[in-house]
Amino acid sequence: MTSKTSVPREKASEINRGRHEYNCSVCLHAQREEIERDFVNWVSPATTAKQYKLANRASVYRHAHAFSLFAKRQRNVRAALEKIIERAGEVEVTAPAVVAAVQAYSKINAAGQWVDRSEHVNLNELFERMTMQELEAYAQSGTLPAWFTATVGATASDSQKE
Ligand SMILES: [Zn+2]
Structure with missing residues (x-):
């Protein structure tokens, strides 16, 4: 040896x-x-x-x-998260698990690095308000519902005023 x-x-x-x-x-x-x-x-x-x-x-x-x-x-952690989000419609995945996966997915770039875009907005709360269809649309194409981006935009500018 x-x-x-x-x-x-x-x-x-x-x-x-x-x-x-x-x-x-x-x-x-x-x-x-x-x-x-x-x-x-x-x-x-x-x-x-x-x-x-x-x-x-x-x-x-x-x-x-x-x-x-x-x-x-x-x-390639995004692929793992996509699987969780994808399966949300088929098997029993708890809602918080899906929300956590979507949230993580939104923060991880293509290189698998964690990018924290916003510390001021409570994304958890917003994701909880999304319907399953909205979550799926977001997971697949990254499209957020209009009300979501409006809320994030408003909160972001509010926090800047502080
Ligand atoms: Zn081999």
């Missing part, structure tokens, strides 16, 4: 990757790209393993580790 410390880091990871590929059912899989895309889009690895007939979800996780897909998936 200690004799390997002199190997340059890049070389070492190449060796590890080669070893990984030799044993990995995802690397050898004809639909490898789809499997990787699903992982980054927060599809549950258990579901992926079943769908692509892999041994188990550990195969997906091992492959994801070898190719640094975890970091990629973390940056």
Whole structure:
């Protein structure tokens, strides 16, 4: 083990990757790209393993580790939130969970960074007043109902006067 410390880091990871590929059912899989895309889009690895007939979800996780897909998936947090918001109409998701997801979604940019746009407006309250259709429209296209933007605009300028 200690004799390997002199190997340059890049070389070492190449060796590890080669070893990984030799044993990995995802690397050898004809639909490898789809499997990787699903992982980054927060599809549950258990579901992926079943769908692509892999041994188990550990195969997906091992492959994801070898190719640094975890970091990629973390940056793609919007996809996870979209799933929650999308499912709101189908399964029993509690209203506060949907509101929290929509609110988080509205604050996370495409790079997965949290951007707090407004500290003065109580967005929670506004999102709670939105109907399911309005929430869905917002989740899909980012369009807010007119009354919402009017309220935010008014409150924002009010707070500036203080
Ligand atoms: Zn692999």
